[in-house]
Amino acid sequence: MQYQNPVVRGFYPDPSICAANGKFYLVNSSFQYFPGVPLFESEDLVNYKQIGHVLSQKEQVYLEGVRSSGGVFAPTIRFHQGRFYMVTNNNSTNENFYVWTDDIRGNWSAPIVVDQDGIDPSLLFDDGHVYFISNGQDENGTNGVRQCEINIETGERLTPSRLLWTGTGGRYIESPHMYKIGDWYYLMVAEGGTEYGHMITVARSKSVWGPFESCPYNPILTNRNKAPNIIQGIGHGDLVQNTDGNWYMVCLGFRQIHLWQPYHHLGRECFLVPVSFTEDGWITAGIDGTCDDSYEIPGDFIQNRKQVFTFENTSPNLDWIYLRHPVTKNYSIMEDSITLTGSPVTLEEVSSPTFYGIRQIDFAMDCSVHCKFQDAAECFESGITIYMDEQQHYDLALTQKEGKTYAVLKLNIGDIKHEQKRIPLSTNAAKLIIRSDATHYHFFVEENGQEQLLGDAQSRYLSSEVASGFTGVIIGLYAIGEGKSTFHSFCKSYQ
Numbered sequence: 466m467q468y469q470n471p472v473v474r475g476f477y478p479d480p481s482i483c484a485a486n487g488k489f490y491l492v493n494s495s496f497q498y499f500p501g502v503p504l505f506e507s508e509d510l511v512n513y514k515q516i517g518h519v520l521s522q523k524e525q526v527y528l529e530g531v532r533s534s535g536g537v538f539a540p541t542i543r544f545h546q547g548r549f550y551m552v553t554n555n556n557s558t559n560e561n562f563y564v565w566t567d568d569i570r571g572n573w574s575a576p577i578v579v580d581q582d583g584i585d586p587s588l589l590f591d592d593g594h595v596y597f598i599s600n601g602q603d604e605n606g607t608n609g610v611r612q613c614e615i616n617i618e619t620g621e622r623l624t625p626s627r628l629l630w631t632g633t634g635g636r637y638i639e640s641p642h643m644y645k646i647g648d649w650y651y652l653m654v655a656e657g658g659t660e661y662g663h664m665i666t667v668a669r670s671k672s673v674w675g676p677f678e679s680c681p682y683n684p685i686l687t688n689r690n691k692a693p694n695i696i697q698g699i700g701h702g703d704l705v706q707n708t709d710g711n712w713y714m715v716c717l718g719f720r721q722i723h724l725w726q727p728y729h730h731l732g733r734e735c736f737l738v739p740v741s742f743t744e745d746g747w748i749t750a751g752i753d754g755t756c757d758d759s760y761e762i763p764g765d766f767i768q769n770r771k772q773v774f775t776f777e778n779t780s781p782n783l784d785w786i787y788l789r790h791p792v793t794k795n796y797s798i799m800e801d802s803i804t805l806t807g808s809p810v811t812l813e814e815v816s817s818p819t820f821y822g823i824r825q826i827d828f829a830m831d832c833s834v835h836c837k838f839q840d841a842a843e844c845f846e847s848g849i850t851i852y853m854d855e856q857q858h859y860d861l862a863l864t865q866k867e868g869k870t871y872a873v874l875k876l877n878i879g880d881i882k883h884e885q886k887r888i889p890l891s892t893n894a895a896k897l898i899i900r901s902d903a904t905h906y907h908f909f910v911e912e913n914g915q916e917q918l919l920g921d922a923q924s925r926y927l928s929s930e931v932a933s934g935f936t937g938v939i940i941g942l943y944a945i946g947e948g949k950s951t952f953h954s955f956c957k958s959y960q
């Protein structure tokens with residue numbers, strides 16, 4: 466059957482995957498958002514169903530005041546002797562830690578810290594030993610992939626950390642994974658940085674400690690010279706063998722808006738690429754070493770793309786996320802509605818405002834929600850935001866002033882805080898509507914069946930190139946100030 470990339474759309478970067486009990490489990494980085502590390506299950510490597518988050522307990526991850534795109538960086542998931550392990554880095558506490566579970570649908574353990582620095586940690590279970598690798602510098606300041614052996618029961622480092630490989634000369638060697646395939650230890654990394662120069666390179670050795678020989682075909686996967694391809698930034702891969710014995714790689718990439726300058730605002734997404742081995746035992750990826758927008762994969766299943774998302778067909782703590790650790794008393798979640806209690810924390814703060822978010826996963830989107838004020842004090846504001854980070858977000862809200870309710874559109878780009886439009890309403894309730902295409906968002910308010918345009922704004926100014934972040938646009942329901950607001954009839958649909 467033919468599948469379309471990305472296989473997981475929207476801000477789901479830094480994918481890692483493992484096979485277990487005939488299925489596949491995928492995790493992604495989550496940065497300042499909570500719960501952390503979204504967890505997916507797949508039976509065919511093409512369709513993924515989110516089954517939870519790995520870091521679902523507040524005590525598992527420190528997020529207090531972490532900067533946007535700080536917090537939880539790239540994770541790795543592995544399965545060994547009936548137990549799942551997820552290892553990651555909290556880039557705000559500079560800790561590498563792992564958690565484990567024997568029940569993939571249950572809670573994961575408390576974090577176990579490993580005494581090796583760097584980011585993008587990974588694990589290899591081999592011949593009774595457990596190896597911990599991450600990127601980083603050796604004692605001479607040389608960048609590369611470093612490895613130590615650990616006691617997986619305690620996280621204790623059993624050997625000194627040693628530099629294994631410095632890559633092929635690309636900047637920012639990252640996302641190392643080690644695989645024992647046949648007689649070879651394959652070390653696969655990303656180089657070039659997680660933007661337009663991103664690439665995947667590989668080396669191999671007969672020993673887990675090296676020396677590692679660089680693949681003569683490096684980079685084995687990159688879109689850096691694939692023009693004018695919409696898919697760019699391909700890198701950060703993880704290998705997995707399908708149940709039919711064929712090999713694949715999940716990797717990150719982004720769908721750029723192909724203007725000059727190009728940009729991307731949905732974040733880095735998850736792509737699937739076929740992998741094969743050359744006669745001399747090297748890894749190749751894709752058809753020509755690049756990632757295409759679709760591939761053939763053996764199987765008679767179909768690729769299911771959920772296109773309509775409502776309160777009723779989404780789940781709290783699965784599809785919906787918070788900025789850092791939420792003040793849970795400010796959220797009253799029902800099956801078909803949510804009531805938010807405002808707090809003094811604004812969307813411009815690196816904190817945890819009353820914010821209930823869901824990812825934007827495609828460009829052409831129609832999103833609406835009905836918002837009704839309750840106990841609204843002066844200046845209480847509540848509505849829907851297209852949020853990249855605290856400096857870049859577009860807010861469509863109701864607000865209270867001198868006893869009257871208004872609909873307001875606010876555009877926040879860097880230091881510019883602009884109220885685009887304000888219109889009086891006859892009641893304290895209205896339908897908020899946001900329609901988007903690749904380059905623009907269009908904002909409307911509907912009261913008594915009458916729809917009014919408040920304004921338009923370019924997606925460019927919410928892009929990663931402007932915000933310089935690692936995340937993607939989130940659609941957030943929010944409340945600021947003294948008051949409550951109830952949202953119902955939420956509907957987000959893609960064409």
Ligand code: 6LW
Nearest residue numbers: 538539639640658659935
């Ligand atoms: C991730 C690393 C990276 O841990 O960015 O640029 C970090 N590459 O692989 C956040 O995605």
